[in-house]
Amino acid sequence: MGRYITRRVLQGFLTLFLVMFLLHLLTTLAIQLNGNPAQAFFGDRTPSPSQLAAVETRYGLDDPCYDQLGNPCIGPFVERLGDYAQGDFGESLRGRPVTDIVSTAAPNTLRLFVVVTITWLAIGMTLGGIAARRRGKASDHGIRGLSILIDALPIFVLLLVYKYIFSVPLSRWAKDTFGSDSLPALLFKPSFSPQHAWATLIVPGILLGLAGSAAFIRLVRAAQLETYNADHVRTARSKGLSERHVSRHHVVRNSAIPVVTAVGIVFTEALAGAVITEGMMNIYGMGGVLWKAVQDSDVSVVIGVVTLLAAVTVVVMLVVDVVYAALDPRIRYE
């Protein structure tokens, strides 16, 4: 097990390095094809060549390789890796360090993810479990129809409908009934407020969690069904254990493995969903920052934030793999 973890950690570092290199190659190609992002610093104004040169030097875009199509720009990449090692993830076009931006934005994203994860587990385990236990009955079909409906509603449609149709009348009603600073009024507030971070994040978080929960419901159902058909469950039943004991100890535990790995895969999807959610609901989180940076062509912020998010994802996947191996000894092939 110790050797396995060491190997996975080393692989994780390699993956992270490759991700950074891939991102570097793609952005380099984009700069080479698309023109200089330093121009974005000046907006619509036309800078003098010396001003442009000064900005290019400041953001490390002065290397001539950015003008040569097909040049992989190894030099700036090595420089950037050195900066990352010192905790310097670049600065935004307004001169604010990316690490500073991230440290104020990350707590809101973490809050969002807490709500999302709770929603997933609550909806997925409950509905998936019920559907598996009552396979073929009306509740199974109902839950299945529900999960298909959830699948057919992309997160942005959910948010769109919520924001335009439900949020405004609901928050007006809550304000009139309970007062403008009461909890219900904050819950249905159509935009984020930093003073009441938790309250204004709950509904977007639940919607984001709901959008990803269909996969969870199906997965839990399929995993539990497979276990219900397994020999050891038949044995447990035939030796007279109660149905409750069988499902809790023999089914739910054994079907937890694919569910745990799914968390890793769904995590990246939730990260993407967080960008949409934070962008549409004006939440000041990592996704919201990224979305604004993309709009403003703030390349150094985009690369910095995406690199950090990639690092987080690598860690999450690593943890998932180790948990997977700990739960199922068959996974450690070699």
Added chain:
Amino acid sequence: MSDPSVSALIAEETQSGVPSRSLWSEAFRTLRRRPDVILATIVAVFFLLVALFPFLFTSKDPQRCDIAESRLPPQWFGGEHPFGTNAYGCDVLAQLVHGTRPSLLLAFIVVGVSVLIGVTLGTVSGYYLGIVDAVVSRIVEVFLVIPLLLAALLLLSLFRNIDLGDGPVSTIAQPAIVLTMFAWMGYTRYVRASVLETKNLDYVTAARVLGASDLRIMVRHVLPNAIGTVTALVPTAIAAVIGTEAVLAFLGIGVRPPAVSWGIMIEEGSQWFTGGSEYLLLFPLGCLMATVLAFVVIGDNLRDALDPKLK
């Protein structure tokens, strides 16, 4: 190796492909009896027809708009504009009909190419393991770490100023390339896992002992076990790409105006939603949801029908 009894055995072995074929016909028979599948297939086929032959469904040009007739409410059938007109006076029905093609074409291209890449890489890496598997697994991991939408957001906005032309393929080329780049890994993982499970089974060992080549073992004996899982993923993946296209178009970086797609219509419609023209949002949203729902229903039932473990 050329012993007649051996070739007879091989012949018998290849005939064991028959049950796998009967799995398909049995799956088809199960699906044919489900009313929801029939309904979903009708919806999917209808939108495919719309995408293939838009002129059967509308005679209007979606690009010819009369600003004097802006935001006419739906006049239903018999009127000049059955579904009304949008803010620029364009016919909504014509836009809906012509907007079907980019959405569906993008979905089919992205899913088709990613399945091809995924199945090939998955089989090869699962079968040979060693260095091939190490390389493929690293690549898969690298691409998995960057979420599809994040990558699309980053790349499409960085390449925003590049114009590839107005043809039906070139308007969707950019999103197609980016989405394919970040959509093939799932299939690789599934196929690799299934190959790993299968390749040490007795019948595969038997085929190897009988002298079947690697390619033959992969294609005839190992891959049929994985193909059911992959097929069941396809309709759901198509639905997902249609949804993602809408998100990208909504954010202004997918299929771009003047080309029409459902995502663009949803984006435009959402601006008028509170202004009394709800239908501008509801029509494209309805079409999008109907199509996605149809493909998801087909995919869901297909998965059940093709998974013998759940029988």
